[in-house]
Structures are given as C-alpha cells and as structure tokens.
Amino acid sequence: MLEFDLAEIVEGSTKLLVPKDSLSEKTPPKEPAFFNPRARVSRDFSIIAYSAFLKNFKGPKIFLDSLAGIGARSIRVANEISSIEKVVANDVNAQALEIGKSIAKLNQVTKCEFSENEACRFLSLHSSRDGRGAIVDVDPFGSPSRYLDCAIRATFHGGLLSVTATDLTVLHGIFPEACQRKYYGTPVRTTYGNEIALRLVLGCMNLVAGRMDIMVVPLFVQHSMHYYKAYVKILVRTNTKNCMGYILHCDNCGNRKVVHEVEHVCNICNSKAKLAGPLWIENLYDKNFVDAMILEEKNLMVDKSCGIFLEKCKEEVDMSPAYFTLDEIGHRNQSAPPSLDKIIEKIQGIGLRATKTSMNPTGFKTDAKIDEILSLV
Numbered sequence: 001m002l003e004f005d006l007a008e009i010v011e012g013s014t015k016l017l018v019p020k021d022s023l024s025e026k027t028p029p030k031e032p033a034f035f036n037p038r039a040r041v042s043r044d045f046s047i048i049a050y051s052a053f054l055k056n057f058k059g060p061k062i063f064l065d066s067l068a069g070i071g072a073r074s075i076r077v078a079n080e081i082s083s084i085e086k087v088v089a090n091d092v093n094a095q096a097l098e099i100g101k102s103i104a105k106l107n108q109v110t111k112c113e114f115s116e117n118e119a120c121r122f123l124s125l126h127s128s129r130d131g132r133g134a135i136v137d138v139d140p141f142g143s144p145s146r147y148l149d150c151a152i153r154a155t156f157h158g159g160l161l162s163v164t165a166t167d168l169t170v171l172h173g174i175f176p177e178a179c180q181r182k183y184y185g186t187p188v189r190t191t192y193g194n195e196i197a198l199r200l201v202l203g204c205m206n207l208v209a210g211r212m213d214i215m216v217v218p219l220f221v222q223h224s225m226h227y228y229k230a231y232v233k234i235l236v237r238t239n240t241k242n243c244m245g246y247i248l249h250c251d252n253c254g255n256r257k258v259v260h261e262v263e264h265v266c267n268i269c270n271s272k273a274k275l276a277g278p279l280w281i282e283n284l285y286d287k288n289f290v291d292a293m294i295l296e297e298k299n300l301m302v303d304k305s306c307g308i309f310l311e312k313c314k315e316e317v318d319m320s321p322a323y324f325t326l327d328e329i330g331h332r333n334q335s336a337p338p339s340l341d342k343i344i345e346k347i348q349g350i351g352l353r354a355t356k357t358s359m360n361p362t363g364f365k366t367d368a369k370i371d372e373i374l375s376l377v
Contacts, residue, residue, distance in 0.1 A: 004032045006099065008106075011040055012047060012301045014079045016072055017103050033070050033096035034141075042229055043073050044302035045222045046162060047080055048310075049231050050135050051300065052292035053160045053219075054083045057134050061085040064126055064133035064154060066119040066147065067140050069093070071100030071112070077135075078104070078112040080300065088133075090115040090122040123150035132156040139164040144201070145182045148208045152216075155234040160219070163205065165228045171197035188249050188276040190256075192323050194223050195284075195359050196247060199321065201230050202280035203244055215239040218280070219289040220313070223359070246277035247322050254332055254370040256322040268371055287317045312358040319355055319365040324373065326362040333374055340364060346376045 006017040022028040022035040054061055061084050065074040074089035089100055089112060097114045104112045115122055119138070126132055127150065136155045138147045144163045155161045165171060170178045172194075173187040180186050183204040187196050198221045209216045217233040242260065249256045250266035250273040257267070258281050266273045294310050330337040337343065340362060347354035347368050354366035366373070 011043060012076055012080050014076045015106050017099055033093055033099055035070050038225060039227055041224055041303050041305060042227050043076060044306055046073055047076055047300055048293050048297050048302060048306060049220055050077060051081045052296040059134055059156055062133045063087045063135045065089045065137045066123050067091060070096045071103055075103050075107060075109055075112055078109045079107050084111060087112040088115055090117055092118055119147055120150045123154040127153040133159060135160045137162045142167040143182045145204055148205060152209050152214055152234060157236040159234050160231060161234050162229060162231045165201050166226050168226055171200055185277050185279045188274045190249055191325050191328050196276045198228055198230060199279040203278055205232060206243060206280060213238050218284055219286045221284045243280055243282040244278045245281040246275045249274045258321055281321055285313050285317045290314045309358050312356050315355040316357050316365050320367060323357045323359055323363040323365045325360055329373060329377060333377060338377055343377060
C-alpha cells in the first residue's frame with residue numbers, strides 16, 4: 001500500500017496517479033517522486049512522435065525510458081501506442097517506481113516492466129545487440145549531456161533517441177562557460193535563444209555520436225516553457241557531411257547568418273559580432289516525419305495545440321536558422337510592424353522565402369537579410 005497522497009488525473013487516454021503536491025506547488029517537489037504536470041503537452045508530442053516512428057520501424061518495438069520518474073511517459077506509451085511490444089521504465093527512485101506500478105495496474109497495462117537502476121547503468125545493460133531499444137528516452141533534471149554516450153549505444157540502428165534539456169540558464173547564455181563544458185558550444189543571448197539552445201543540444205549529440213562513427217539525423221524538435229526536446233534517428237554509419245557551424249549575430253544592426261568558420265565582423269554594418277556555436281546548422285525537422293506526425297495526431301487524444309505546432313514545423317523545413325520577431329522589427333524601425341501574414345507576404349513578393357516558425361508565435365524565418373526586411377516594412 002502506498003503511503004503518500006496521490007491524485008488521479010488523465011493524460012491522453014491514460015489515467016495517472018500523481019503526488020498531490022505536484023499539482024498545487026509552483027515547482028513540483030522531488031519527494032516522494034517528481035512529476036511535472038506542465039510537461040503534459042511535451043508528453044503528448046512524444047506519443048505522436050513515437051507512434052509515427054514505429055509505423056515504419058522494422059525490428060523489435062521496445063521503448064526504454066531511462067529516467068522514468070513515476071512512469072507517466074512510459075505507461076502512456078504502453079497504453080496508447082498499440083504497436084509497441086515492450087516498455088521498460090527505469091528510475092533510481094524506488095517510491096516513484098511503486099507509483100508507476102500502481103498506474104500500470106490502474107490502466108491494466110501488461111507491456112510495461114520496471115527497473116530500479118542508475119540511468120547510465122540501465123542503458124549500458126541494454127547496449128548489446130539484442131537488448132537495445134527501438135526508442136530510447138532521456139529526460140533528466142538539467143542537462144542530458146552526461147547520458148548521451150550510453151543512450152546512443154542503447155539505441156537500435158535506425159532507432160529513435162529522444163533527449164530533454166531543462167538547464168535553460170546554461171543554454172541561453174547566462175552561464176556560457178558551463179554551456180561550453182556541457183554542450184561543447186557557446187550560446188548568444190538573443191530573441192531566438194530557444195533555437196540556438198536546441199541547435200546546441202543537437203550539436204552536442206552529433207559530436208558525441210561522431211566519436212563512435214554513428215550518425216544522428218534530427219527528425220523533430222519541440223519546446224515549451226523550460227522544456228526542450230530533440231528527436232533524432234540513430235544510424236551506425238559515418239556522417240560525411242559537415243553539419244556543424246556557427247550563427248553570427250550582430251547586436252548593432254540585427255544581422256544574423258550561418259558560417260562554417262569563425263568570423264567576428266558583421267558583413268552588413270562592419271560592427272563586431274557575436275558567435276554562437278559550434279552548433280547544429282542543418283535541418284531541425286524531417287519533412288516526411290513531420291507529415292507522419294500530422295497524420296498520427298488526428299488519431300490520438302492529445303492537446304489541440306499539437307496540430308497547430310506541427311503545421312508550422314512543416315512550413316519551416318529547409319529554412320535558414322535564426323528567426324526574426326515582429327517586436328524586433330518594430331523596435332529597429334521605431335514603428336509598429338505590420339502583421340505577421342503581411343510581412344511574410346511582402347518578403348515573398350520580392351522573390352524570397354519566408355514562413356512562420358514554431359519557435360515563436362510572432363516569429364518568422366526568411367532568406368531575406370535584416371536590411372532588406374526593414375526597407376520593406
């Protein structure tokens with residue numbers, strides 16, 4: 001019998017038993033077990049992504065959750081994705097696992113096993129050819145960097161690795177030395193800092209995988225509040241393409257561009273510019289995968305915002321890194337900017353590409369440079 005107060009809530013089509021204090025406290029407590037109710041939409045996206053991925057995966061459909069907590073994500077996977085064959089929910093907190101077992105029983109889930117182990121040890125135990133996961137999830141407090149080696153080894157060739165980062169003060173440039181140490185790259189504090197953060201996470205994953213002659217292929221990224229998540233396909237082959245570089249950002253004129261080598265001078269106003277990176281400079285989304293997620297979303301019980309977000313992701317596939325915002329354009333022009341649709345229409349009118357972005361509700365991505373955008377509006 002569990003000795004702590006639990007509340008029953010529903011996510012998707014799954015009933016969850018969660019510590020009552022986690023629903024009322026601003027910061028969810030870690031005792032008796034951590035559960036973040038505000039990460040619900042992120043778990044919704046995981047269900048959509050995993051379901052879409054498994055449609056075309058050839059091999060044992062096993063999900064390994066290395067830092068499962070009470071097993072909210074794990075049990076939802078077992079309960080809501082019919083094609084999954086086995087789920088293993090691991091955590092070092094025995095109390096969290098007891099809650100997880102009660103949730104599994106409540107939902108009559110039989111495909112979920114529980115493991116009490118340190119995350120890297122758990123992943124190492126699943127790194128042999130027959131023990132790997134089709135999908136591996138790493139969802140820690142703070143940075144995922146310490147788990148990346150063993151998580152990559154535990155993922156099947158052609159499998160999916162999903163990784164969460166919540167150390168936003170590090171990734172957004174408040175502690176640049178810590179970011180360099182954990183992610184091998186330096187951030188810049190900008191209006192599009194969330195995109196830089198996700199590209200730093202992917203860049204770190206790429207560098208760690210490269211040491212093992214393994215290739216990561218980003219399929220989807222998602223962020224909400226203090227929660228950034230990247231989904232990548234793991235391929236046991238060498239990546240011959242250079243996917244790493246820098247984003248040069250000029251505070252003076254607002255110019256931003258992607259460079260492969262270190263530069264420090266803005267090519268528009270000749271001011272000294274800042275440099276974010278090294279980081280991932282290729283696509284954040286795979287078009288076919290996002291299309292598959294859009295189809296899956298219609299068949300699942302998830303938040304309505306997921307579909308809207310995915311449509312924006314589809315639009316910005318193949319667009320250049322680093323978005324602009326309406327506030328930024330208005331501030332630089334010292335006037336109220338036109339609507340988002342109008343500004344995109346104006347840019348497309350001169351033969352350049354422009355789309356909305358999933359990264360910011362007032363943001364847009366474009367091939368146009370800052371001086372061209374300002375002259376248009």
